[in-house]
Amino acid sequence: MVHQYKNNGYNIVLDVNSGAVHVVDDVVYDALPLFEDHTQSEIESCLRGKYPLEEIREAVTEISQLKEAEALFTPDEYEGYIEEFTNRPTVVKALCLHIAHDCNLACRYCFAQEGEYHGKRELMSFETGKAALDFLIANSGNRRNLEVDFFGGEPTLNFQVVKDLTAYGREQEKLHNKKFRFTLTTNGVLLNEDIMEFANREMSNVVLSIDGRKEVNDKMRPFPNGTGSYDLIVPKFLELAGKRNQENYYVRGTYTHHNLDFSKDVLHLADLGFRQISVEPVVAPPEADYAIQEDDLPALYEQYDLLAKEMVSRQKSGNGFTFFHFMIDLEGGPCVAKRLSGCGSGTEYLAVTPWGDLYPCHQFVGNERFLMGNVRDGVTNTKIRDEFKGCSVYTKEKCRNCFARFYCSGGCAANSYNFHGNIQDAYDIGCALQKKRIECAIMIKAALADCDSF
Amino acid sequence: MKHIKTLNTKKLQNTVKKGGCGECQTSCCTVGNQTCEHSK
Numbered sequence: 354m355v356h357q358y359k360n361n362g363y364n365i366v367l368d369v370n371s372g373a374v375h376v377v378d379d380v381v382y383d384a385l386p387l388f389e390d391h392t393q394s395e396i397e398s399c400l401r402g403k404y405p406l407e408e409i410r411e412a413v414t415e416i417s418q419l420k421e422a423e424a425l426f427t428p429d430e431y432e433g434y435i436e437e438f439t440n441r442p443t444v445v446k447a448l449c450l451h452i453a454h455d456c457n458l459a460c461r462y463c464f465a466q467e468g469e470y471h472g473k474r475e476l477m478s479f480e481t482g483k484a485a486l487d488f489l490i491a492n493s494g495n496r497r498n499l500e501v502d503f504f505g506g507e508p509t510l511n512f513q514v515v516k517d518l519t520a521y522g523r524e525q526e527k528l529h530n531k532k533f534r535f536t537l538t539t540n541g542v543l544l545n546e547d548i549m550e551f552a553n554r555e556m557s558n559v560v561l562s563i564d565g566r567k568e569v570n571d572k573m574r575p576f577p578n579g580t581g582s583y584d585l586i587v588p589k590f591l592e593l594a595g596k597r598n599q600e601n602y603y604v605r606g607t608y609t610h611h612n613l614d615f616s617k618d619v620l621h622l623a624d625l626g627f628r629q630i631s632v633e634p635v636v637a638p639p640e641a642d643y644a645i646q647e648d649d650l651p652a653l654y655e656q657y658d659l660l661a662k663e664m665v666s667r668q669k670s671g672n673g674f675t676f677f678h679f680m681i682d683l684e685g686g687p688c689v690a691k692r693l694s695g696c697g698s699g700t701e702y703l704a705v706t707p708w709g710d711l712y713p714c715h716q717f718v719g720n721e722r723f724l725m726g727n728v729r730d731g732v733t734n735t736k737i738r739d740e741f742k743g744c745s746v747y748t749k750e751k752c753r754n755c756f757a758r759f760y761c762s763g764g765c766a767a768n769s770y771n772f773h774g775n776i777q778d779a780y781d782i783g784c785a786l787q788k789k790r791i792e793c794a795i796m797i798k799a800a801l802a803d804c805d806s807f
Numbered sequence: 808m809k810h811i812k813t814l815n816t817k818k819l820q821n822t823v824k825k826g827g828c829g830e831c832q833t834s835c836c837t838v839g840n841q842t843c844e845h846s847k
Contacts, residue, residue, distance in 0.1 A: 688826020
């Protein structure tokens with residue numbers, strides 16, 4: 354399968370099953386769609402009015418050479434392999450600890466509904482957190498690298514427990530030959546010197562929530578009394594990012610129907626001095642006034658194109674920044690098994706509520722149908738685990754023939770469930786935007802590789 | 808090549824035999840940018 358498209362003046366060709374990416378001239382671009390089901394003479398007669406015969410022949414020869422080298426028209430031979438892979442015994446390697454089902458902001462789009470997750474306000478006790486880490490160690494098999502996300506709600510509302518659990522994890526990793534990778538997600542309201550120092554010492558990654566321009570952020574991320582959070586959090590986030598040497602963090606925003614010109618928010622964050630940026634589409638019920646609608650897609654495509662071009666320009670002038678959704682590793686990315694089996698929610702990755710219940714991921718917390726067990730008794734509802742384990746791009750009709758499947762892994766199970774009532778479908782607006790972002794990300798690689806002329 | 812410039816040399820099909828160790832980070836990194844020491 355070959356996916357070809359034009360972006361920013363480049364003719365780009367992705368050989369889906371090998372991952373090879375080519376930048377081609379016009380004659381190859383026009384010959385490629387004919388190559389598999391036309392003879393050489395048919396291709397020549399189709400293109401002769403447009404290109405010199407010699408060029409058509411050269412193009413066909415080069416396409417043939419790349420096919421021979423398994424870098425074009427590579428067959429998909431992974432389906433049986435992935436079926437076997439998804440049937441393997443799995444271990445748990447990551448937990449999302451809901452340290453606090455409480456929050457000091459009242460963000461309008463929050464899936465956790467002011468941190469409460471459709472339930473009650475509650476903080477995780479040290480004892481419950483300790484039981485969660487014990488559960489993770491006991492269920493991780495031979496896996497050495499383990500991950501624990503301190504999440505909420507707002508985890509800094511219960512920061513002593515974060516500190517105590519980190520210390521407990523550091524003790525236990527020595528005893529069990531494990532290595533914990535801790536992360537923290539915060540809205541920044543309570544950030545102070547003490548929390549920053551601790552986060553910079555112990556957290557492998559920190560996610561700092563901010564939506565971009567002041568008016569955009571404050572419309573969607575107010576305090577419960579309606580005042581905005583921008584002026585309070587920006588200086589703190591800049592200080593934290595600076596102390597982390599502009600590495601191993603993200604400022605992470607959400608764009609909505611109300612700021613379809615979101616590239617301005619990304620560039621605003623870059624102009625403030627942040628170098629690791631993610632601004633992502635809201636996922637919301639279609640009836641919400643801020644929900645992304647299908648009619649918004651053309652404007653959003655244009656925004657991604659604008660952003661990609663600006664990023665190329667800034668990168669070339671030595672002022673580049675990272676945009677999470679344009680990050681793509683064309684040389685050293687993960688294996689096919691990882692790419693096609695997805696994020697591991699419900700199997701390798703679980704979320705833990707403040708009282709110790711287990712869910713497939715943080716997005717499912719509060720939906721009793723997905724309650725899997727608890728940290729003391731383990732996974733007792735193995736049916737849910739098996740349902741998630743059986744997911745791969747080949748079990749999803751929308752994904753199995755999609756060009757993006759090796760870079761998307763079948764999308765988000767929670768989004769699929771929320772829009773279609775099952776985890777084997779895909780959220781269509783999310784799919785459309787994901788495909789556009791992959792195309793832009795590859796274009797950036799082409800532009801920075803100086804593929805400007807033939 | 809005169810008409811084609813290839814940006815990368817990685818071939819996904821070469822990761823089938825060496826892949827699947829599971830020591831990589833959980834993704835939501837995304838799968839697209841994740842780096843794996845084992846499958847290079």
